[in-house]
Amino acid sequence: MNIRFYNARIVAPSQKDKDNIEVIKGEVWVKGDTIVYVGDGKDSDKVFAQNDIIIWNREIDVKGNVLIPGFKNAHTHTAMTFLRSYADDVPLQEWLQNHIFPKEALLKEEDVYWLNILGIMEYLTSGITTSFDMYLYPYATAKAAEKTGFRTMITSGLNNFTSSVKEVEEQYFKINDMSDRIKFVPGFHAEYTCSKELLEELSAFSNKYKLPVWTHNSETLLEVKECKERWGMSPTKFMDSLGLLEYGGGGYHCIWMDESDYDIFKERNLSMITCPASNLKLNDGIAPVSTFRKNGIKVGIGTDGPSSNNCLDMFREMFLVSGLANVKDKTANSIKAEDVLKMAITDGADAMGLSECNAIAVGKKADIVIIDLNQPNMQPINNIIKNIVYSGSKINVKMTVINGEILYADGNFNIGIDPTEVYEKANSIIRSME
Amino acid sequence: MNIRFYNARIVAPSQKDKDNIEVIKGEVWVKGDTIVYVGDGKDSDKVFAQNDIIIWNREIDVKGNVLIPGFKNAHTHTAMTFLRSYADDVPLQEWLQNHIFPKEALLKEEDVYWLNILGIMEYLTSGITTSFDMYLYPYATAKAAEKTGFRTMITSGLNNFTSSVKEVEEQYFKINDMSDRIKFVPGFHAEYTCSKELLEELSAFSNKYKLPVWTHNSETLLEVKECKERWGMSPTKFMDSLGLLEYGGGGYHCIWMDESDYDIFKERNLSMITCPASNLKLNDGIAPVSTFRKNGIKVGIGTDGPSSNNCLDMFREMFLVSGLANVKDKTANSIKAEDVLKMAITDGADAMGLSECNAIAVGKKADIVIIDLNQPNMQPINNIIKNIVYSGSKINVKMTVINGEILYADGNFNIGIDPTEVYEKANSIIRSME
Structure with a gap:
C-alpha cells in the first residue's frame, strides 16, 4: 500500500550518531513495501520528483503518537x-x-x-x-x-x-x-x-x-x-x-x-x-x-x-x-x-x-508500529523511549504494518482469517490430543 | 448499580477448599455496591425471595469471558x-x-x-x-x-x-x-x-x-x-x-x-x-x-x-x-x-x-474485572488461571467495576473527567518544575 503517516513522532536513527536512535517529529511515506521518505514533510517537492507522484491508499493522522520500527x-x-x-x-x-x-x-x-x-x-x-x-x-x-x-x-x-x-x-x-x-x-x-x-x-x-x-x-x-x-x-x-x-x-x-x-x-x-x-x-x-x-x-x-x-x-x-x-x-x-x-x-x-527491516529510514521495508501515547501508562511524556521500554504494553499497540500492509489496527486483525476460527482450531487441536 | 453478569466464567473461592480458588460457570448479581448472588442462575427464585426484586440497570452478557475479583x-x-x-x-x-x-x-x-x-x-x-x-x-x-x-x-x-x-x-x-x-x-x-x-x-x-x-x-x-x-x-x-x-x-x-x-x-x-x-x-x-x-x-x-x-x-x-x-x-x-x-x-x-473486597462471593463488595479471553494471548484455553498469571496483559481488561459502578469498559473511562484533561495536567505539572 502507499501510506502517508503524518503528525507523527518517529523513532529513527540519530542524525548525529547512526548507532543511536532519537525521536523526531514529522512524516513517514510508504510506497508499496518500502519507506520512501522520513522527514518534516516540507521538502516534499524534492521527494515527489525522486519518487514520481504517489497516489495514497491511506493518509493516516498519527495525532502525535509514535512510529517505531516493528x-x-x-x-x-x-x-x-x-x-x-x-x-x-x-x-x-x-x-x-x-x-x-x-x-x-x-x-x-x-x-x-x-x-x-x-x-x-x-x-x-x-x-x-x-x-x-x-x-x-x-x-x-x-x-x-x-x-x-x-x-x-x-x-x-x-x-x-x-x-x-x-x-x-x-x-x-x-x-x-x-x-x-x-x-x-x-x-x-x-x-x-x-x-x-x-x-x-x-x-x-x-x-x-x-x-x-x-x-x-x-x-x-x-x-x-x-x-x-x-x-x-x-x-x-x-x-x-x-x-x-x-x-x-x-x-x-x-x-x-x-x-x-x-x-x-x-x-x-x-x-x-x-x-x-x-x-x-x-x-x-x-x-x-x-x-x-x-x-x-x-x-x-x-x-x-x-x-x-x-x-x-x-x-x-x-x-x-x-x-x-x-x-x-x-x-x-x-x-x-x-x-x-x-x-x-x-x-x-x-x-x-x-x-532491511531494522529502522524507519528511506529504503527500508515498511515494518512500522504506531504506539498509542493516549493511554495513562504513557503519560506524562517525560521520555518516550523509557516509557516504551519500562511502561509499554500491548494496550499501546494501535497499528502494526508489515511490508506496507496494515495487518492490525485498533484491535482488529486484517489477516484474511476470522480470529474466532483460529481460536476454535487451536482449542480443538489440543483437545484432540487428550 | 444493579448489574447482572451472565454467561460468565467466574474465579471464585473453591467449594471444596476455601483457601483455594476455582473457575466456575454461571452468573454474578450485583445490587448496589454488593454481590448478592453467585451461581448457575437456576436457583434464582430463592435469591429473589432473599433480596426482593432487583431491577437491573445493566444485564451484561459476559460471553464466556472471565470475571475475577479486582x-x-x-x-x-x-x-x-x-x-x-x-x-x-x-x-x-x-x-x-x-x-x-x-x-x-x-x-x-x-x-x-x-x-x-x-x-x-x-x-x-x-x-x-x-x-x-x-x-x-x-x-x-x-x-x-x-x-x-x-x-x-x-x-x-x-x-x-x-x-x-x-x-x-x-x-x-x-x-x-x-x-x-x-x-x-x-x-x-x-x-x-x-x-x-x-x-x-x-x-x-x-x-x-x-x-x-x-x-x-x-x-x-x-x-x-x-x-x-x-x-x-x-x-x-x-x-x-x-x-x-x-x-x-x-x-x-x-x-x-x-x-x-x-x-x-x-x-x-x-x-x-x-x-x-x-x-x-x-x-x-x-x-x-x-x-x-x-x-x-x-x-x-x-x-x-x-x-x-x-x-x-x-x-x-x-x-x-x-x-x-x-x-x-x-x-x-x-x-x-x-x-x-x-x-x-x-x-x-x-x-x-x-x-470485604477479597473475592467474588455473596456479601462481598462488587469489585469485579472482566478478563477478555477473545485475544490471542489467552488462547487456547488450557488453564485460565495460568493464562492470566503468565500471559495476561492490560489488553485483556475488558471492564473494571468498583463498588458496583462500571468505571472502565472497552477502553473508555467513566470517571467524570476527560482523559485528555488529565494528560494535559500531568504534563503541565512536570513541565512547570523544569
Whole structure:
C-alpha cells in the first residue's frame, strides 16, 4: 500500500550518531513495501520528483503518537501456542521430555499452520513484525506467514529424531523461493539432541552455500556440563570445531558461557538472542547480556515459545532484559533503555540478517508500529523511549504494518482469517490430543 | 448499580477448599455496591425471595469471558506518575535524594489530586480496583478516589521532614469519615527517615486507637546495615521494640530479613507486600517471597510508585513474582500460578484489612474485572488461571467495576473527567518544575 503517516513522532536513527536512535517529529511515506521518505514533510517537492507522484491508499493522522520500527522476535517456536499453560512450573529437561515431546509427536502439519496463525495474531498485538522461528513442519510456518502477510525468518530445528540434512537442504531452497517476506537459514535444535555425524553433515551443507547456522546454545548448566563430558569442550567450541560457525549465525539463550566462548562469538561474528521470560520460567539462569554487549557481540531479544513464557510480548521481554541485567551485574543501570529498544528492533533484525527491516529510514521495508501515547501508562511524556521500554504494553499497540500492509489496527486483525476460527482450531487441536 | 453478569466464567473461592480458588460457570448479581448472588442462575427464585426484586440497570452478557475479583495494588505512591521515566537507571538512595525529593518539594496539593487521577486511570486499565497508597497530601489522594469512584486505602508517609503525628491523627479521623471506599491507617516512610522520638509518638497514637502500622521495611541492604549500626537491631525488631506492631500492619519490600524478623511477622500477624518490578529496577535485591509464605505470613503484591517501575500493571508484577521466586529458590516451580493470583487479589485485600473486597462471593463488595479471553494471548484455553498469571496483559481488561459502578469498559473511562484533561495536567505539572 502507499501510506502517508503524518503528525507523527518517529523513532529513527540519530542524525548525529547512526548507532543511536532519537525521536523526531514529522512524516513517514510508504510506497508499496518500502519507506520512501522520513522527514518534516516540507521538502516534499524534492521527494515527489525522486519518487514520481504517489497516489495514497491511506493518509493516516498519527495525532502525535509514535512510529517505531516493528519489534523483531529473534527466537521463538510460534506454533507451540497449543501448549500455552499446558505444562508449567517444571524445569527445562523434565518439561521437554515428559510434557512437550509427547504432545509434539501428535502434531500434524495442518495443526502447525493454524497454531502459527494464532501466534502471529499475538505478535501483531505486541507490535512484533518479524519472528525467527524454529519448529516442526517449517513449510506450515512459511504458509502461515504467507497467508497472513507476516514476515518470518525460519531456521531448521534439525535433530536426531524428526529431520535430516537432506530435508533441511530442501527446505532451504523451497522456502527461500516462496516470498520476499519469508526466509530460511539452517539451524539445529541443540548439541544434546544431535549426533556428531549429523552436525558434520549440516556443517558441510552450510559451508557449501556459505550459510549462517543457529541453535539453542548453553541454555542450562546441565547442557554445558554434559557437552563437556561428551566432547571435552563447551557447546560453542564444539560447534566451532565442526566448522558450523564459518559463516556467522549464533545462539539462543547463551546463559552459561566460558570466557573462550565470547572469543568465538567475536571471531565468527555470531549474535546472541536472549529470552529472559522463558529463562525465568524454566529456571535456566540469568543470561550475561551485558557481558556479550561489552564484548561487542550483537544481542537480540526473543520470547521463546509460548509454552515456556507463556505470552508473546516484547514489552515484557524488554523490561526483563533491563531488570535482569541489573540483577546479574548488581547495579541499577546495567543497560540503558535506548539500548534495550535497539536490541528489540535493530540488533535483532541485524542478527537475523534482516537489516532491511531494522529502522524507519528511506529504503527500508515498511515494518512500522504506531504506539498509542493516549493511554495513562504513557503519560506524562517525560521520555518516550523509557516509557516504551519500562511502561509499554500491548494496550499501546494501535497499528502494526508489515511490508506496507496494515495487518492490525485498533484491535482488529486484517489477516484474511476470522480470529474466532483460529481460536476454535487451536482449542480443538489440543483437545484432540487428550 | 444493579448489574447482572451472565454467561460468565467466574474465579471464585473453591467449594471444596476455601483457601483455594476455582473457575466456575454461571452468573454474578450485583445490587448496589454488593454481590448478592453467585451461581448457575437456576436457583434464582430463592435469591429473589432473599433480596426482593432487583431491577437491573445493566444485564451484561459476559460471553464466556472471565470475571475475577479486582486486583489489589498493595503498595504504591500513585501520584508519582509525574516522575514516570524522569529519573531512571540509578540506585534507590541516589534516586531518592538527588532526583525524587527535590521534585517532590515543588509539588502542590492540587497537583497530587490530578496525578492520582492519572494513576487511577492506569489502575483501571490493569484491572486494579484498590490501591494501598502512601504519599504526600493524603487528602488529595482521597479526593481523587472520591471523584473517580476508585477504592483506596491510604497510609501516612510520616517522616522527619514533611509531616507530624498530629497531622496523621487528623488525617486518620477526617479521611475515614469521607466515604466507604476510602480508608486510612497510620504509617511512616521508613526507619531511616524518622527519629526515634517521632516513631515513639506514632506508637502511642497507634496503640491508643489499636491501629495497624505500615512502612517501607528492609528494602535495601544499606538500610538494614545502617539501622543495625544505629539501634543494634534490624528495622523489624526496632519497630517492634517501640511497640509499633502491637495491632498488626506490615512492611513493604522486606527483602533483607533476619531469621528473627520472620518470627516477629508471625507473632504480630504482620503482612509483607512485595514489589518485584521496582526492586529489579532499583537493584534492591530479590525478595524472599516463598520464605514468607512458608512461614505462614501473608504476602500481597504492589507496583510501588510509577517512578520506579515505571508502569502500574498487576499482570507484569504477577509474572515477576513467579519468575523471581524461581531465581531466588533455584527451582522452576517455587510458587504456583493459583497462589500468585491469590496474592494479587485475596491476600493483598486481607493484608490491607479489606477482606470485604477479597473475592467474588455473596456479601462481598462488587469489585469485579472482566478478563477478555477473545485475544490471542489467552488462547487456547488450557488453564485460565495460568493464562492470566503468565500471559495476561492490560489488553485483556475488558471492564473494571468498583463498588458496583462500571468505571472502565472497552477502553473508555467513566470517571467524570476527560482523559485528555488529565494528560494535559500531568504534563503541565512536570513541565512547570523544569
